[in-house]
Amino acid sequence: MIKVLKAGLETSIQDYPGRYGYWNQGFPPSGPMDSWSFRLANVLVGNLPGAAGLECQFLGPTLSFDADAVIAVTGADMRPALDGEPFPMWQSVAVRAGQTLALGAARVGGRAYIAVAGAFANEEKLGSRSTFNKAGVGGIDGHSIKAGQELPVAEGGGTPGLLVPNEHRPDIRTDRSWTIEVCAGPNDDWIDEAGKERFLNSAWTLSAKSDRTGFRLEGPEWTFTEKAYKKPKEHGSLPSNIIDQGYPMGAINLAGQTPIILVNDGPSMGGFINPYTVPSAAFWKLGQAKPGERLHFRLVSVAEAQHLAKEIAKRCVRENLVNA
Amino acid sequence: MPKRLLAPLPGLFYRRPSPEEAPFKQEGDAVAAGETIGLIEAMKSFFPVEAETAGKLARFLVQDGETVDADQAIAEME
Amino acid sequence: MIYEQPKFLPAGDRYLLIEFGNEMNLELNFMAQGLAAAAAAANIKGVIETAPCFASLLVHYEPTLIGYDDVVREFFRLSASLGSSEDIELESRLFYLPTHYLDPWTKACVDDYCAKIARKVPDPELLVQENGLEDVNHLVRLHSSSEYWVASLGFWPGLPFLMALDPRARLTAPKYNPPRTHTPEGAIGLGGAANSIYPVATPGGYQIFARTPVPIWDATGKRSAFEGSLCLFRPGDRIKFVPVTREDYDAAEEAVKEERYEYTIVEYQKFVVRNYNNWVSKVGEASNARVSA
Numbered sequence: 303m304i305k306v307l308k309a310g311l312e313t314s315i316q317d318y319p320g321r322y323g324y325w326n327q328g329f330p331p332s333g334p335m336d337s338w339s340f341r342l343a344n345v346l347v348g349n350l351p352g353a354a355g356l357e358c359q360f361l362g363p364t365l366s367f368d369a370d371a372v373i374a375v376t377g378a379d380m381r382p383a384l385d386g387e388p389f390p391m392w393q394s395v396a397v398r399a400g401q402t403l404a405l406g407a408a409r410v411g412g413r414a415y416i417a418v419a420g421a422f423a424n425e426e427k428l429g430s431r432s433t434f435n436k437a438g439v440g441g442i443d444g445h446s447i448k449a450g451q452e453l454p455v456a457e458g459g460g461t462p463g464l465l466v467p468n469e470h471r472p473d474i475r476t477d478r479s480w481t482i483e484v485c486a487g488p489n490d491d492w493i494d495e496a497g498k499e500r501f502l503n504s505a506w507t508l509s510a511k512s513d514r515t516g517f518r519l520e521g522p523e524w525t526f527t528e529k530a531y532k533k534p535k536e537h538g539s540l541p542s543n544i545i546d547q548g549y550p551m552g553a554i555n556l557a558g559q560t561p562i563i564l565v566n567d568g569p570s571m572g573g574f575i576n577p578y579t580v581p582s583a584a585f586w587k588l589g590q591a592k593p594g595e596r597l598h599f600r601l602v603s604v605a606e607a608q609h610l611a612k613e614i615a616k617r618c619v620r621e622n623l624v625n626a
Numbered sequence: 627m628p629k630r631l632l633a634p635l636p637g638l639f640y641r642r643p644s645p646e647e648a649p650f651k652q653e654g655d656a657v658a659a660g661e662t663i664g665l666i667e668a669m670k671s672f673f674p675v676e677a678e679t680a681g682k683l684a685r686f687l688v689q690d691g692e693t694v695d696a697d698q699a700i701a702e703m704e
Numbered sequence: 705m706i707y708e709q710p711k712f713l714p715a716g717d718r719y720l721l722i723e724f725g726n727e728m729n730l731e732l733n734f735m736a737q738g739l740a741a742a743a744a745a746a747n748i749k750g751v752i753e754t755a756p757c758f759a760s761l762l763v764h765y766e767p768t769l770i771g772y773d774d775v776v777r778e779f780f781r782l783s784a785s786l787g788s789s790e791d792i793e794l795e796s797r798l799f800y801l802p803t804h805y806l807d808p809w810t811k812a813c814v815d816d817y818c819a820k821i822a823r824k825v826p827d828p829e830l831l832v833q834e835n836g837l838e839d840v841n842h843l844v845r846l847h848s849s850s851e852y853w854v855a856s857l858g859f860w861p862g863l864p865f866l867m868a869l870d871p872r873a874r875l876t877a878p879k880y881n882p883p884r885t886h887t888p889e890g891a892i893g894l895g896g897a898a899n900s901i902y903p904v905a906t907p908g909g910y911q912i913f914a915r916t917p918v919p920i921w922d923a924t925g926k927r928s929a930f931e932g933s934l935c936l937f938r939p940g941d942r943i944k945f946v947p948v949t950r951e952d953y954d955a956a957e958e959a960v961k962e963e964r965y966e967y968t969i970v971e972y973q974k975f976v977v978r979n980y981n982n983w984v985s986k987v988g989e990a991s992n993a994r995v996s997a
Contacts, residue, residue: 311635311669325764326740326755327935328861360668360696361635407635407696427925428934437861437904438923439934478693488713488721510638510667536728536896545728546856546865548755548762550719571757571858579716592636593668594693607717608767615768 310363314433318352321430332432335589339377341618343417346374353421362405372460378411411590420458489575510593552580581607637668732759738792796975800968803945827911862935866899879909917957
């Protein structure tokens, strides 16, 4: 059992890839936003890469352990400390019963991950332990963790003293600027050439009005092809309106003139176009980006995006760990 | 040595409770311990930036609406 | 229009969007649901799930198990094998939902909106005006006369987008502007040409005029009618709103509270598009079941 002393900012239990199979009833997959760091945390403590762990956002939790455990902290640097002493990241570490792990505010990156050997053993909902906070599904009582709660942990072994070498970690940046891969489509033919160029050549600012449902971007105006104007009226009155359609996770959803990247807890459908889609391999960067930081988009093919995802999965394996 | 108020988390710093309202504090104002001098917005939520001890707010080190990092100095207190 | 061939649109590294046309037309939704059912039956390796919407189908696949070109090829083949949309037959459960029309709760919600946010014609009266009906009783008779088709679910998990299957009962209404900040759980509403039921209290933009005491959302996942999910409906279900008095509403609500409410669900029927189309032409409307938003 792990006791929550301070919850942090919407710290939640997630598993990977999350809640699949219920998209047609409107359930998003949820799961960790930076699944690269998340999987490595699990691999470090000997869990399956997708086992249930904690996602900490911008402001981390304080946890107290009532039993010995092997744990790992990866992702954003929240200056973790064990009983007040600096706690090494990207390593498996043995903690003793009675010790307290405290994460602070994110210094570099936005989201940190905590894995514990054996993994969290909260109740599965629709085949996943992931938290979908908005609808109260999964996690602990449907929500992110709260102070005073006790988080159940399954029995697990885990070897302390393992480390993820630098070359297998995501390069979490400090310069407030990110290059995010995008694939064209499904509705890229609604945007004219000038609009496409503007999208790909501008710096977009990540709004503070962003959370696990959507990342709102601020930037230049969008311009459209004839398709956006010459359409049956049931599409809606705005150029970016379309007859309600299914939304892929990662869709760059154009609500009027405001692009919103639909992320892990996003809607399954709606009446706006999605000219571009952020592929899964770039999600770790979204998870580590902070409000006010700049996003640049780089067009890649579907095949290239799929290749990038495979390259990340190859890094998230036990064979890549070394002794600390 | 003036005391500095630090950002409790990364986000956007605001000096006003809402765009229509007056700033919480002006430079030179007296501030009580625990009083809010601004807000930080992250994940659609607002978090208060509070003075730890009473004193005078000497000057702001970041502009209204500016991006801040965790532990970045926001204001100087005397 | 309905496209001659569906359009296959890539959507990132794990999704494919298949568009059947670009209008609000039940036929397009039947095609999307027919293809979803065919894909589920074919159990294609690497296809994780599909989600139909009004005129399209989203496919979620695992690229380490199946490549993009192969997903397109498989769905093209399945779609061709479906033949004409007339030939589509879908498993379709029918739910009878007790419904208190012109109820005090949606009325209070509308009054509150008028008092605090914007003056407007009360929702039932607005529907009467917009659709050239006699009065609100006419609205109730007409709205409760049709079965409703669950075209898709979204906005909130378990929130159904419903189309009236009887063309004579197709009503339209503008949406709230600005939207409501609150809608009572179980409220039934209409916006554009789509009907819906609010699974929980959420903001909303549909005109509301009735309420059901029966849950369509249950976070505990323990109601047997939900078949292991947290929400009642799936695409391709049908709903019939059964007008009940306040007394019957209260009795049903009580039964729900005491966990003895039994849903009325008919599970032995198939929805046959050909038969439906024949019936639609018989009742004297356009045979392609076209609706305008």
